[in-house]
Amino acid sequence: MGSELIFRGHETQPINDEDSPKPNKPWFTLTRPIHYLLHEQRLLFVLIGIAIATVFFVLLPSRSTPPPSQPLSITYFKPEPNQWAYKANPLIGVHSIGKVPLGIKRKGLRIVVTGGAGFVGSHLVDRLIERGDSVMVIDNFFTGRKENVMHHFGNPRFELIRHDVVEPILLEVDQIYHLACPASPVHYKFNPVKTIKTNVVGTLNMLGLAKRVGARFLLTSTSEVYGDPLEHPQKETYWGNVNPIGVRSCYDEGKRTAETLTMDYHRGAGVQVRIARIFNTYGPRMCLDDGRVVSNFVAQALRKEPLTVYGDGKQTRSFQYVSDLVEGLMRLMEGEHVVQETIDRDAKIEYRPNTEDDPHMRKPDITKAKDQLGWEPKVDLRKGLPLMVSDFRQRIFGDHKDATTTSA
Numbered sequence: 121m122g123s124e125l126i127f128r129g130h131e132t133q134p135i136n137d138e139d140s141p142k143p144n145k146p147w148f149t150l151t152r153p154i155h156y157l158l159h160e161q162r163l164l165f166v167l168i169g170i171a172i173a174t175v176f177f178v179l180l181p182s183r184s185t186p187p188p189s190q191p192l193s194i195t196y197f198k199p200e201p202n203q204w205a206y207k208a209n210p211l212i213g214v215h216s217i218g219k220v221p222l223g224i225k226r227k228g229l230r231i232v233v234t235g236g237a238g239f240v241g242s243h244l245v246d247r248l249i250e251r252g253d254s255v256m257v258i259d260n261f262f263t264g265r266k267e268n269v270m271h272h273f274g275n276p277r278f279e280l281i282r283h284d285v286v287e288p289i290l291l292e293v294d295q296i297y298h299l300a301c302p303a304s305p306v307h308y309k310f311n312p313v314k315t316i317k318t319n320v321v322g323t324l325n326m327l328g329l330a331k332r333v334g335a336r337f338l339l340t341s342t343s344e345v346y347g348d349p350l351e352h353p354q355k356e357t358y359w360g361n362v363n364p365i366g367v368r369s370c371y372d373e374g375k376r377t378a379e380t381l382t383m384d385y386h387r388g389a390g391v392q393v394r395i396a397r398i399f400n401t402y403g404p405r406m407c408l409d410d411g412r413v414v415s416n417f418v419a420q421a422l423r424k425e426p427l428t429v430y431g432d433g434k435q436t437r438s439f440q441y442v443s444d445l446v447e448g449l450m451r452l453m454e455g456e457h458v459v460q461e462t463i464d465r466d467a468k469i470e471y472r473p474n475t476e477d478d479p480h481m482r483k484p485d486i487t488k489a490k491d492q493l494g495w496e497p498k499v500d501l502r503k504g505l506p507l508m509v510s511d512f513r514q515r516i517f518g519d520h521k522d523a524t525t526t527s528a
């Protein structure tokens with residue numbers, strides 16, 4: 121084929137030469153292209169082409185919109201009347217997306233929630249969907265349950281992917297809420313190597329994804345990074361008192377390493393990151409038998425079983441209702457301060473030996489969260505517990521009796 125073309129080129133040379141003045145005159149080399157252009161209105165076509173290109177390039181910048189996959193430029197909220205600012209995520213201030221004309225509905229964010237079928241994750245998903253975002257839930261269903269997110273099935277803005285975060289995954293997203301990890305001591309001690317692998321490899325994978333697609337990343341860490349704290353209450357600046365070789369360290373040290381990775385991706389790769397250290401949380405959709413104190417007490421009270429108190433029962437925690445946590449996560453905040461209370465004054469109490477390395481006291485200092493993000497818990501135990509009891513009663517007995525009629 122190539123040689124054929126070359127051959128034809130040779131053929132045409134003499135034909136062109138016949139129509140042309142003699143090639144040995146130098147001025148001819150200048151006039152020949154001009155003649156060529158003037159023949160058959162070629163010049164006109166060239167001018168029309170230039171005009172079209174000019175119109176195209178002049179108009180293009182004013183109508184361009186960044187594709188949703190581009191990294192968002194994150195700014196703190198600064199409302200300007202003529203800016204198309206969108207209050208995307210109260211957790212971290214507001215994204216100024218811009219370039220979405222007034223009157224045109226903004227496109228929701230695409231958000232991944234790892235562990236989104238779990239207790240906390242599913243409540244977060246509810247809020248994000250309600251806000252108009254598209255949510256992809258990644259869950260391996262170790263402690264998560266499809267029932268927690270089933271009400272979103274059929275919604276085109278919701279996707280559920282069975283996936284374990286210890287394996288890499290590539291998705292085009294704007295934000296990643298990384299919750300995937302068993303959180304109850306009973307669950308995270310069940311397979312400690314898997315727990316630390318989830319925290320280290322899983323977090324690495326999700327940070328790698330965040331870096332690759334330019335997504336903002338939020339790590340749900342834990343108050344357990346403080347170990348058995350020597351400072352009380354615990355401020356964000358406290359470094360903790362963790363036993364590195366104890367039975368809880370797969371979780372405590374796993375989360376500490378996850379925090380380290382998160383900060384290293386921020387410092388080294390410029391990933392936008394947030395870390396929330398979550399204190400004890402309760403509410404509907406907790407696993408019935410996940411072994412944590414509130415779920416145990418509620419389930420035990422409903423089943424008329426004695427309440428199991430580990431150790432001398434003098435350990436303290438601060439409990440927050442799940443909606444407060446979700447609000448806090450959405451403001452990039454952590455923790456809440458509620459004093460431990462008795463659930464059922466008449467219930468029998470059964471003392472059991474305490475678990476190893478159980479922190480003696482824990483309470484977050486939320487001054488910074490209050491000052492900087494305007495977050496504080498709204499639901500106290502007396503309001504929150506009945507909501508949880510109602511959910512547990514329905515799941516244990518399959519009925520819908522009012523929570524206030526129970527002994528809990």
Ligand SMILES: O=c1ccn([C@@H]2O[C@H](COP(=O)(O)OP(=O)(O)O[C@H]3OC[C@@H](O)[C@H](O)[C@H]3O)[C@@H](O)[C@H]2O)c(=O)[nH]1
Pocket residue numbers: 303304305341342343344398399400401411412413414416417428429430431433435436437474475478479
């Ligand atoms: O039946 C029980 C269960 C627990 N407890 C005690 O209640 C206290 C709270 O225990 P939980 O198991 O509910 O929770 P922990 O505070 O140990 O850990 C939790 O902390 C914060 C979160 O990140 C995690 O969800 C979880 O690890 C402990 O002192 C525990 O010994 C009981 O007295 N009886």
